[in-house]
Amino acid sequence: MGSLASDNKAESGPDLGTIKDVAVIGAGISGVVSAAHLLRDGFNVTVFERTGVVGGVWDYEPQPDRDPPFPNVRPPAPNWEEVEREGLSSDEVALIHGPPNPCYAGLKNNIPTPIMRSSLLQWxxxxxxxxxxxxxxxxxxxxxxxxxxxxxxxxxTRVESVSKPEGDKKWTIVTSTFARTKSGHTLTKKTSKFDAVVVASGHYHVPFVPDVPGLSTWKERFPGRVTHSKQYRTPVPFSNQTILIIGAGVSALDIAKETSQLGAKIIQSRRESKFDKLVSRLPEGVDRVAMVAEFIPDVVDDGASPQHLEPGQAIPGRVVLEDGKVIEGIDHVVIATGYITSYPFLGDLEQPLTAWEDADEKVLITSDGYTTHNLHKDIFYIPDPTLAFIGVSHLVSTFSLFDFQAQVAAKVFAGQAQLPPKSIMKEEHRERKARFQPGDRFHSMYAEEDAYIDKVLNWVNGDLTKAGVDPLPGMDGVWKSNYKLFQQRLTGS
Incomplete structure (x- = not known):
């Protein structure tokens, strides 16, 4: 990409100015490696983390997050004032201000450690x-x-607003910091200015709950029996129960494995998808069925909501599947349908009512709640590349890829690697969208991230060499050989 910029005599890459002060949003793996690489390149770095620990989704807390709305299908409007409601205890405010992550006690990595590691530290x-x-x-x-x-x-400290007013050269960030005191708690607002911002907040915060007919009624009547996988912590409450798990991702697999060891009977409802690759790892006896079409309670309107169910008493109702099959005798429903990508602090750049296909050249999030639009190489916001994102890419080696992307962002912010002209970045983004097919995942690099790394590395290192700077090493031989084996397992080749 560096050669494209240099060959275009009429237009050069965007001038990012002199970047010194950089804000990093999030202290999970993406935020930690971003901060570390920026520090190594001499930047002044400030990290904002809304919880009290480093680690992101790998920090286990027995306390789960609150239930999401049922249904919950698009990015929600931010409600920063919710913590200021009268009558809330400090514990309630803490839960709202810095919600727990979805980590469960038995969580393990599903990407082998040889290809899931930062360049900053060996396992x-x-x-x-x-x-x-x-x-x-x-x-x-x-x-x-x-x-x-x-x-x-x-x-x-949660970030409530990230904006760059017209004519301003710096980003304005508004934060709120929660602190406990002897008499309760305080919430302190602060406004700061930064030359650049790295969004590394992840995408496991807002649960996606499908709008299946009758699901909201079941949740209202039997609230403890219908949950999203974000609330899952241990298999103990599901011992010897019949569980309907909706979804076919990693969380669905893990919950099925853990609960079946305690005698649970698992029914997995899912749609056919080319990304449904975990079936061979499911425990024996799992009944895989079609997607749920409707939840029907036995009593249509009895005026009792919610209803108390005795231990061992199944949910009084039936589930109709898309193929017409009917299931009864369900004790618990787990919605394991993933998460909505949301950056509520980005204001008008998040447009939850705009359809995916109607995204303009500025919007970042639309109603699909998955795609982060207008990014170059899944990192740089094309209208203003001093805003970068680390961790957007899906179905990747996570730690390794996010570490690599963080290195790239640092080199671009340092002015050592040059982005292509905006016209070229826009055209590349349009072409990528034109290749997108229904059923695909826009940010998926499924078994293809090595090609992505090589392409980005060629661009960046071409510029670093011209600048007389040591090139980025990219992935080492151990990573490459192990990734090739992992790639073969994924594709069956």
Missing amino acids: PEGSEDLVDQKVVHQYIKDIAHIHNVYDKINFN
Whole structure:
């Protein structure tokens, strides 16, 4: 891409100006590696983390998040004032201000450690391919300690607004910090200015709950029996129950495996998809059925909502599937249909009522709640590349790829690698959208991220060489050989 910019004599790449102060939103793996690489390149870095710990989705808290709305199908409008409602306890305010992540006690990585690692730190000697949540969490914390990221983090601080007023050269960030006191708590607002912003807040915050007829009625009447997978913590409450799991992703697989070991009978409802690759890893006895078409309670209107069910009593109702099959005797419904990508702090750049196909050249999020529009290489916001995103790409080696993207962002912010002209970035984005097919996932790099890395590396290192700067090493031989094996398992080749 560097050669495209240099060959275009009429237009050069965007001038990002002199960047010194950079804000990083989030202290999960994406935020920690972003901060570390920016610090290594000499930037002043401030990290905002709405919880009290480093680690993001790998931080286990027994307390789950609150229930999402049923249904919940598009990015929600922010409600920053909710924490100021009268009568809320400090614990309630803390839960709203910095909601727990979806980590469950038995969570393990599903990407082998040899290809899920930061360039900043090797896994401990002898680490297995799959390790539990505590090991992964400690790995992220170790990176933050070793690379002096902890000193830069504002904990219990949520970002409520990121904007760049017309004519302003800096981004304005408004934050709210929660702190407990002897008499209760305080909420402190602050406004700060930055030359650049890295959004590394992840996409496992807002649960997606499909609008299936009757589902909201079941949730209203039997609230403890119908939950989203974000609320799942341990399999114990599901012992010897019949569980209907809706979805075919990693969470659905893990919940099926953990609960079946405690005698649960699993019915998995899902749609046919080319991304449904986990069937071979399901425990024996799982009944895979068609997608749910309707939830029907036994009593249409009895005036009792919610209803109390005795332990061992199944939900009084039936589920009709899209193929016409009817299921009864369900004890618990788990909605494991994933999450909505949302950046509520970005104001008008998030347009939850705009259809995917109607996205203009400025919007970032539309009603589909998945695609982050107008990004170059899934990193740089094309209208203003001083706004960057790390961790948008899906079905990737996560830690490894996000670490690589963070290195690229640092080099571009340092002026050592040059972005192409905006016209070229826009055209590349339009062409990518034109290739997009229904059923695809726009940010998926399924078994193809090595090609993405090579292309980006060629662009960046071409510019770094011209600038007399050491090139980025990219992925080492261990990663490449292990990724090739992983790629073969994914594709069956």
